[in-house]
Amino acid sequence: MKRLLFLLLITCMGTWCAVMAQVKYSINEHWLFWQGNEKPDAVPAEDWRFVDLPHTWNDRDAVDDVPGYYRGAGWYRKNLRFDETAKGKQIYLFFEGADQKTELYVNGQAVATHEGGYTMFCADITPYVTFGQENLLLVKVDNSHDENIPPLSADFTFFGGIYRDVYVVMKEPVNISLTDKASSGVYVRTPVVNDKEAEVEVEVLLNNATPQKSVVICEQTVYAPSGKIVKTWQEKIRLEAGAKNFKSVSRLKIQQPQLWSPASPALYTVKTQLKERATGKVLDEVVENFGLRWFSFDADKGFFLNGKPLKLIGTSRHQCYLGKGNALDDAIHISDVRLLKEMGGNFLRVSHYPQDPLILDMCDKLGILTSVEIPIVNAVTESEKFLANSLNMVEEMVKQSYNHPSVVIWAYMNEVMLKPPYDKKDGRYQSYCQEVNRQARELEQTIRGLDAQRYTLIPFHGSVSAYEDAGLFTVPMIVGWNLYQGWYGGNFDGFDKFMLAYKEKYPRTPVIITEYGADVDVRIHSDKPERFDYSVEYGDLYHEHYLNSILSMPFIAGANIWNLNDFHSESRGNAVPHINCKGITTQDRQPKNTYYLYKARLDSVPFVKFADSDWQLRSGLLNREGMYRQTVKIYSNQPRLTVLHNGKSLGTVNMVNGVGTIDITPVEGKNILLARADAAELAGCMDLLEFTFKGVKWQPGTDFTELNVTLGSPCSFTDVEAGICWAPEKEYEQGSWGYVGGQPFRPKTRHGTLPASDLDIWGTDKDPLFQTRRDGIEAFKADVPDGRYAIYLYLADLVAAGEKEVLPYNLGNDAVSTEMGTTVVEVSVNGQQVLPAYDIRKEAGSQRAVIKKIQTDITEGQGLNIEFKALTGKAFLNAIRIVKLD
Structure with a gap:
C-alpha cells in the first residue's frame, strides 16, 4: 500500500503540490545500504546493497552463536527528485525512529543530527534541495555505545538502523509547525472533564518562513465520535516574517461529553486549518484525535477512571519480532495491541522507550490505558550531556504523544539503581546517589512543566534500600515495582510479603507492579517444575499466584506482565539463547498458557481454551x-x-x-x-x-523403535521440527532402561544452584538438550530386542568458552564460572570400545554441541549396555537417542 501511494505521489507530484496544503508520503523503498564506520565516499559501488525500510543490520548477528553483535555505523543513501512545482514549499524529512545517533546529509551538506533511538525527529531540508534534478540523501546511523546517550545497558538488544518509516513532508511556507520536537504542532488539553461538561483547549504552533508579514485565519472544527460537527470557530492571526512556533490558543466547552474508556473508547477529532485571510486558500491542515476522560491514582484504592474504580491489568511490550529484530511492518504493531485487547487487558506499559506511533493510535482506538517512558535503564552517566539528552528525550516523548487519551503516565529511570558504577563501600557511591536524585528531579520537573494533567512514575527493582539511598521515593507521583520473587529468588509468597511491607512503610504513594514474570520455553514440560527450569508448568504456577495476589490487593493500582512477547536480549544464554522468554506469547506472537490464563480472568466474552494447545x-x-x-x-x-x-x-x-x-x-x-x-x-x-x-514403555518390547532421553533433568523436551519427544531420565532397572550412576549437573550461583546451564550452546537450536547432563555416569542401559541400532550420544562441555558476562538483571543468578578440568572418557558398547580416549574439549572446545553417532548390532538377547569410563575428570552424558534401524 505504501509503495503504491509513493508511486502515485511521484507521478502526480506537480499537480498535487499545486492544490494540496500538505503532502506526506513514505520513502521506505530502495535505499542503498553499507555497514561500516568509514566515510562512504571511498566505498566501491558493488559493496552497497539495496534495502527497504524499516531496516536493521542486527536481525541476524544478534541471534547467532558469536558473542556480541555489531554496534557501529551504517550508511543509507537514496536519490530523491522534486519537481519544479515544489519550489516555494517547505520540505521536511520526517523519521519515526533510527537507533541511535543519526546524521543527515543532503547533496553533501550536513543538515541535522539526532541523538536517541526511540523518538521521532524532523529536519527542514528546504535550503539544501535542488529542484528538477536528483538530490542525494545520505544518512549515517550509529548504534555504538555512548555514555551520554541512554540506554547505557539493558535486558534488550539495541538494534541499529532506520527501523521505522521515513517520510517526505511538503508544506506551504506559512504552516502549522513540525519543528516543535517533531510533534504535529497541535496540542489538545482537557483541563476540566466530568459527566456534564468538558473544557477543551487547543494550542497551535505556526511558522512563517517568508520574508513578509502574513495575516492568516486559523479555523478549528471539532467533531464528535459520531462524526457530527460540535463546533467551528476562527481566529485571525498576524504572523511576523520568520516567525517560528508562534502560539495560538483557543478554548471551547462540550456539553454532555461522550467519555473515553476501555469499554467505550470514544474519540473526538479536531481539524485545524490554516487559511490565507485574503483568498481563503488552505495553507495547511492537521487532524488530531483526542478523548474526554478524567482519572486519578489513590494510594489505598488504586486507579479511578471517570470517577469509577478500574484495576489496570495488562503487559509491557518490546518492539521486536522473530527474524525481524525491531524493523517491523505496521501490521505487527497493530496486531500486538489487538492481542492485548482480545486477552481482556486494559493497560500497556510502552517500555522501555517510546515506540511506533501506531501503538498509541491503536491504544486510543481500542481503549487501552498506557504508560510511556524514556530509555534510562539500569544506571545514569554523571554528566551534563547525559542529562541534557535525557531531558530532550522527555520533551520529545511528551510533545509527540501529548494528544493521546490512552496515555495516563509518563515514566523514566527504569531500575536505575540496579547497576550503580560504585560499590556501597566506595566513597563515590553517595555522590552517585545524589546525582541520580538531581537528574530525577530535573526530569520530574520538566515533565510536570510540559504536562500538568498526567502522572509520573519511576520503576524500581526489588530493593527498597537502594532507592532510599538515592532519595527517589519522594520524586515521582507513582512508584513502580519490578518484582520477580519466585523467579530470580525466593518463592511466590515473597511477592505478597514485599508488597504489604512496602505499603506499611510508604502508605501515601500510589503503586503499580510495572514488571513480573517467569521465563517459559514452550518446548519444555515438567511434572516437577522448579525455578529456572523454563518449563511451561512453572510459568503457569508463577502467574496463577501473582494474578490472584494482584487482584486481591486494592492498593495495587495496576500491573504489567513482563512481557507481551518474548523479545531479543543478545547477552542471554538460557533455554532460548539471546531471547528473554518471559513473554505470554512467543517471538512470533503465538499465545502461551499464561495468555489464556489472563483471558479467562479478564475477558467477559464466554471463553474456553485447553492449556498446552501448542503441545501437539x-x-x-x-x-x-x-x-x-x-x-x-x-x-x-x-x-x-x-x-x-x-x-x-x-x-x-x-x-x-x-x-x-x-x-x-x-x-x-x-x-x-x-x-x-x-x-x-x-x-x-x-x-x-x-x-x-x-x-515410552518401561520395558522395550519387540515393537521397539526408538528411545530419546534427556539426562540430569526431570523435564521433557519436544523437538517439533524433527517430530521427536525427549523423555526425562530414570534410573535403570532390570528389564527396562535408564542411567547407572552419577548425579545431575547443577551449576552453582550466588544464591544456590540452577537446574540447567545458562550457557548458549553453539551449533544447535536445541539448547535444552545440551544444558542438562548427568555427571559421573557409569553406564546407560536399555534392554532392547535384537537388531541393528544407531546410538546418538549428545555431549556438551558446560564451561564458558571465554569470559562470561555477568548480567545485572539476573540478580546474582548467573552460574559461577568453575573450571572443571579436562574430561577424557572411554566409551564402550556391549564391551566393545567405540571411543577409546575421547576429549570433547580438544575436539570441539567448550560450550559447543556434539552428537556422536555409533552403529551397533545386538544379538542373542544381550540388550544394550553403553559404558563410560573416565580416564581424567568425570564422564558425563547430556542426552541419548537410540533408534532401531531394522
Missing part, C-alpha cells in the same frame, strides 16, 4: 502396566465445563479462578479432547484439543 506431540513414561496419567489444564471464564476424551465423557470440571484440571489416560496415537460450557445458551462456547501421544 506428547510423550510420557509408562508404568510397568503400560499406563500413563496426564493432568490436563483448561482455562475458562465459565463456572463449569463438561470434558470428553475421544468421545467418552470424563464428567464435569469446576473452574477456580479461571482454571480447571482433569486427569486423563492418553491412548497411543491421536487423542481428541473436547471441553464445553454447561449452560445451554452457551452451546458454542467450547474448545477442541488434538494431540499425538507416544508412550
Whole structure:
C-alpha cells in the first residue's frame, strides 16, 4: 500500500503540490545500504546493497552463536527528485525512529543530527534541495555505545538502523509547525472533564518562513465520535516574517461529553486549518484525535477512571519480532495491541522507550490505558550531556504523544539503581546517589512543566534500600515495582510479603507492579517444575499466584506482565539463547498458557481454551502396566465445563479462578479432547484439543523403535521440527532402561544452584538438550530386542568458552564460572570400545554441541549396555537417542 501511494505521489507530484496544503508520503523503498564506520565516499559501488525500510543490520548477528553483535555505523543513501512545482514549499524529512545517533546529509551538506533511538525527529531540508534534478540523501546511523546517550545497558538488544518509516513532508511556507520536537504542532488539553461538561483547549504552533508579514485565519472544527460537527470557530492571526512556533490558543466547552474508556473508547477529532485571510486558500491542515476522560491514582484504592474504580491489568511490550529484530511492518504493531485487547487487558506499559506511533493510535482506538517512558535503564552517566539528552528525550516523548487519551503516565529511570558504577563501600557511591536524585528531579520537573494533567512514575527493582539511598521515593507521583520473587529468588509468597511491607512503610504513594514474570520455553514440560527450569508448568504456577495476589490487593493500582512477547536480549544464554522468554506469547506472537490464563480472568466474552494447545506431540513414561496419567489444564471464564476424551465423557470440571484440571489416560496415537460450557445458551462456547501421544514403555518390547532421553533433568523436551519427544531420565532397572550412576549437573550461583546451564550452546537450536547432563555416569542401559541400532550420544562441555558476562538483571543468578578440568572418557558398547580416549574439549572446545553417532548390532538377547569410563575428570552424558534401524 505504501509503495503504491509513493508511486502515485511521484507521478502526480506537480499537480498535487499545486492544490494540496500538505503532502506526506513514505520513502521506505530502495535505499542503498553499507555497514561500516568509514566515510562512504571511498566505498566501491558493488559493496552497497539495496534495502527497504524499516531496516536493521542486527536481525541476524544478534541471534547467532558469536558473542556480541555489531554496534557501529551504517550508511543509507537514496536519490530523491522534486519537481519544479515544489519550489516555494517547505520540505521536511520526517523519521519515526533510527537507533541511535543519526546524521543527515543532503547533496553533501550536513543538515541535522539526532541523538536517541526511540523518538521521532524532523529536519527542514528546504535550503539544501535542488529542484528538477536528483538530490542525494545520505544518512549515517550509529548504534555504538555512548555514555551520554541512554540506554547505557539493558535486558534488550539495541538494534541499529532506520527501523521505522521515513517520510517526505511538503508544506506551504506559512504552516502549522513540525519543528516543535517533531510533534504535529497541535496540542489538545482537557483541563476540566466530568459527566456534564468538558473544557477543551487547543494550542497551535505556526511558522512563517517568508520574508513578509502574513495575516492568516486559523479555523478549528471539532467533531464528535459520531462524526457530527460540535463546533467551528476562527481566529485571525498576524504572523511576523520568520516567525517560528508562534502560539495560538483557543478554548471551547462540550456539553454532555461522550467519555473515553476501555469499554467505550470514544474519540473526538479536531481539524485545524490554516487559511490565507485574503483568498481563503488552505495553507495547511492537521487532524488530531483526542478523548474526554478524567482519572486519578489513590494510594489505598488504586486507579479511578471517570470517577469509577478500574484495576489496570495488562503487559509491557518490546518492539521486536522473530527474524525481524525491531524493523517491523505496521501490521505487527497493530496486531500486538489487538492481542492485548482480545486477552481482556486494559493497560500497556510502552517500555522501555517510546515506540511506533501506531501503538498509541491503536491504544486510543481500542481503549487501552498506557504508560510511556524514556530509555534510562539500569544506571545514569554523571554528566551534563547525559542529562541534557535525557531531558530532550522527555520533551520529545511528551510533545509527540501529548494528544493521546490512552496515555495516563509518563515514566523514566527504569531500575536505575540496579547497576550503580560504585560499590556501597566506595566513597563515590553517595555522590552517585545524589546525582541520580538531581537528574530525577530535573526530569520530574520538566515533565510536570510540559504536562500538568498526567502522572509520573519511576520503576524500581526489588530493593527498597537502594532507592532510599538515592532519595527517589519522594520524586515521582507513582512508584513502580519490578518484582520477580519466585523467579530470580525466593518463592511466590515473597511477592505478597514485599508488597504489604512496602505499603506499611510508604502508605501515601500510589503503586503499580510495572514488571513480573517467569521465563517459559514452550518446548519444555515438567511434572516437577522448579525455578529456572523454563518449563511451561512453572510459568503457569508463577502467574496463577501473582494474578490472584494482584487482584486481591486494592492498593495495587495496576500491573504489567513482563512481557507481551518474548523479545531479543543478545547477552542471554538460557533455554532460548539471546531471547528473554518471559513473554505470554512467543517471538512470533503465538499465545502461551499464561495468555489464556489472563483471558479467562479478564475477558467477559464466554471463553474456553485447553492449556498446552501448542503441545501437539506428547510423550510420557509408562508404568510397568503400560499406563500413563496426564493432568490436563483448561482455562475458562465459565463456572463449569463438561470434558470428553475421544468421545467418552470424563464428567464435569469446576473452574477456580479461571482454571480447571482433569486427569486423563492418553491412548497411543491421536487423542481428541473436547471441553464445553454447561449452560445451554452457551452451546458454542467450547474448545477442541488434538494431540499425538507416544508412550515410552518401561520395558522395550519387540515393537521397539526408538528411545530419546534427556539426562540430569526431570523435564521433557519436544523437538517439533524433527517430530521427536525427549523423555526425562530414570534410573535403570532390570528389564527396562535408564542411567547407572552419577548425579545431575547443577551449576552453582550466588544464591544456590540452577537446574540447567545458562550457557548458549553453539551449533544447535536445541539448547535444552545440551544444558542438562548427568555427571559421573557409569553406564546407560536399555534392554532392547535384537537388531541393528544407531546410538546418538549428545555431549556438551558446560564451561564458558571465554569470559562470561555477568548480567545485572539476573540478580546474582548467573552460574559461577568453575573450571572443571579436562574430561577424557572411554566409551564402550556391549564391551566393545567405540571411543577409546575421547576429549570433547580438544575436539570441539567448550560450550559447543556434539552428537556422536555409533552403529551397533545386538544379538542373542544381550540388550544394550553403553559404558563410560573416565580416564581424567568425570564422564558425563547430556542426552541419548537410540533408534532401531531394522
